[in-house]
Amino acid sequence: MELSSGNGYRPHTEITRREGHSKQQLVDLEGAERAARGLLLALGADLDSPGLRDTPRRMAAAYGDMLTPEPFSLTSFPNDEGYDELVVVRDIPFQSLCMHHLLPFHGVAHVGYLPAERIVGLSKLARVVEFFARNLQLQERLTTEIAECLQTRLEPKGVGVVLEAEHLCMSLRGAEVNGARTVTSALEGIVRDDPRTREEFLSLTLRRSR
Ligand SMILES: [Zn+2]
Numbered sequence: 001m002e003l004s005s006g007n008g009y010r011p012h013t014e015i016t017r018r019e020g021h022s023k024q025q026l027v028d029l030e031g032a033e034r035a036a037r038g039l040l041l042a043l044g045a046d047l048d049s050p051g052l053r054d055t056p057r058r059m060a061a062a063y064g065d066m067l068t069p070e071p072f073s074l075t076s077f078p079n080d081e082g083y084d085e086l087v088v089v090r091d092i093p094f095q096s097l098c099m100h101h102l103l104p105f106h107g108v109a110h111v112g113y114l115p116a117e118r119i120v121g122l123s124k125l126a127r128v129v130e131f132f133a134r135n136l137q138l139q140e141r142l143t144t145e146i147a148e149c150l151q152t153r154l155e156p157k158g159v160g161v162v163l164e165a166e167h168l169c170m171s172l173r174g175a176e177v178n179g180a181r182t183v184t185s186a187l188e189g190i191v192r193d194d195p196r197t198r199e200e201f202l203s204l205t206l207r208r209s210r
């Protein structure tokens with residue numbers, strides 16, 4: 001839903017729960033608990049032991065929480081000062097669930113944009129990251145969804161998103177890749193097309209080696 005004020009300037013653009021996830025059903029906690037019980041039994045767990053008795057319910061609640069994005073309003077303001085340089089928020093922590101293994105991947109996001117008519121509250125950049133992270137995800141897709149959401153909703157001159165994450169499905173199962181971080185980027189508009197802006201964004205976000 002778009003709320004419009006006379007000149008076409010939209011102070012709020014609502015990010016609803018089904019944004020980008022139109023094929024995903026809402027979480028059925030009871031069904032998830034039954035399925036978790038079945039999974040644990042199939043994995044050889046003794047569900048009569050005191051420590052495991054409530055595990056199916058806790059699993060369902062934990063996954064339900066990680067897979068339920070919070071709707072929010074992407075509040076923006078007129079760019080009255082005509083600010084025309086990159087705005088970059090670095091090191092936004094995030095966690096998500098890998099759609100191939102249902103194990104977490106976690107790390108930091110660096111999100112930047114080049115303002116046009118509107119500027120956005122900086123905390124909203126973190127909200128966008130969290131919103132799309134609460135889904136069964138691929139890091140590549142998460143990166144693209146964040147960039148496309150900002151580009152279409154805020155209509156800036158450009159957007160850049162870099163994600164650095166550790167995937168537990170990699171690090172838990174092979175000692176060699178423990179601590180390895182995967183880096184993905186998605187660039188839109190001038191941040192993608194103008195070599196100077198692109199270079200500036202990438203140097204602000206990729207400069208550190210770990
Ligand atoms: Zn995985």
